[in-house]
Amino acid sequence: MRKVNCPECDGEIKVPDDAVKGEIVACPDCGANYEIEEIGKEIKIKPAESVGEDWGE
Amino acid sequence: MGITIIYDRVRWEEKALFDAANKMSHTVNMIDAKDITIVTHNGNSHNYFDTILQRCISHYRGLYLTACLEFLNKHVINSYHTSEICGNKMLTSLYLKKNNVPTPKTYFAFSAEAANELASKIGYPLVLKPLIGSWGRMVVPIRDQESMEFMIEVREEDQNPLNRIYYLQEFVNRPPRDIRAIVVGEQVITAIYRYAASGEWRTNIARGGKAEVCNITNELEDICIKAAKAVGGGVLGVDLMEDIKNGLVVHEINNTVEFKGAASVSNKDIAASIIEYAIKSERR
Numbered sequence: 001m002r003k004v005n006c007p008e009c010d011g012e013i014k015v016p017d018d019a020v021k022g023e024i025v026a027c028p029d030c031g032a033n034y035e036i037e038e039i040g041k042e043i044k045i046k047p048a049e050s051v052g053e054d055w056g057e
Numbered sequence: 058m059g060i061t062i063i064y065d066r067v068r069w070e071e072k073a074l075f076d077a078a079n080k081m082s083h084t085v086n087m088i089d090a091k092d093i094t095i096v097t098h099n100g101n102s103h104n105y106f107d108t109i110l111q112r113c114i115s116h117y118r119g120l121y122l123t124a125c126l127e128f129l130n131k132h133v134i135n136s137y138h139t140s141e142i143c144g145n146k147m148l149t150s151l152y153l154k155k156n157n158v159p160t161p162k163t164y165f166a167f168s169a170e171a172a173n174e175l176a177s178k179i180g181y182p183l184v185l186k187p188l189i190g191s192w193g194r195m196v197v198p199i200r201d202q203e204s205m206e207f208m209i210e211v212r213e214e215d216q217n218p219l220n221r222i223y224y225l226q227e228f229v230n231r232p233p234r235d236i237r238a239i240v241v242g243e244q245v246i247t248a249i250y251r252y253a254a255s256g257e258w259r260t261n262i263a264r265g266g267k268a269e270v271c272n273i274t275n276e277l278e279d280i281c282i283k284a285a286k287a288v289g290g291g292v293l294g295v296d297l298m299e300d301i302k303n304g305l306v307v308h309e310i311n312n313t314v315e316f317k318g319a320a321s322v323s324n325k326d327i328a329a330s331i332i333e334y335a336i337k338s339e340r341r
Contacts, residue, residue: 022067056191
């Protein structure tokens with residue numbers, strides 16, 4: 001399990017070992033959702049899009 | 058063989074599809090739809106394979122991107138035609154009925170006044186649904202005139218013009234479950250019962266619904282295949298209810314089917330079936 005800091009509150013976000021680019025991770029402290037932007041040596045995250053009216057299956 | 062999976066959010070399903078394709082020794086590239094740009098003239102330098110699985114969570118993003126990819130002569134699953142119908146509950150109902158697929162009685166109105174009048178003429182209870190949307194969002198049981206008027210007021214306040222088109226459906230008398238069948242091409246891969254979570258009438262897994270394996274009878278298979286054909290075919294999640302009066306009725310078809318719930322109880326490898334279908338359909 002790797003870790004990245006929340007850009008909002010600096011909380012510690014856990015990133016599972018099998019996580020891939022495009023997956024969503026949540027900050028356990030402030031609840032903000034982030035999308036994994038890059039996963040390599042470093043993990044980059046960006047704010048996740050909020051749920052749209054047209055989202056679903 | 059190679060396959061491209063286009064996503065805008067990686068869910069459990071996209072990871073399962075990626076893993077299945079890898080296990081089957083296909084080359085997969087995962088492309089984030091949010092990074093894609095398209096041009097009508099020369100200048101598209103994408104490295105997509107000829108077969109693309111469109112897995113966007115946003116209906117409109119997926120739909121219009123599919124139109125562009127088909128313009129670039131890509132084989133997209135599902136096609137623009139199928140996506141357009143399945144992403145719109147009104148079109149789905151029209152195509153189902155037109156093709157003699159059993160479906161609940163559905164009514165449409167194009168103004169608040171007409172919707173109100175229509176509802177009182179039909180009588181309650183009814184179900185009011187948005188034309189676009191998923192996971193049971195804004196699907197509301199309307200039990201009396203007062204609730205109908207309240208919902209009309211809510212819809213009229215909304216900025217989305219589609220919310221001023223009213224889709225009303227008979228309230229089907231059914232057991233507290235529905236059926237989700239995963240149709241891949243002309244095969245029903247698996248079917249599950251979805252039981253509504255406690256305190257919830259909607260059976261969506263996204264709303265805490267629980268899954269249980271459902272036996273695929275000849276009748277269920279026939280209806281599902283007919284329903285899939287009616288909307289243009291592909292990889293689909295056909296939702297049915299067991300109407301106590303009329304038997305099996307199809308009420309919805311999902312274009313970017315989520316199958317985590319089904320996979321948790323089914324012994325079929327749904328992701329592998331989807332990949333196999335995509336690869337085979339490219340060769341045709």
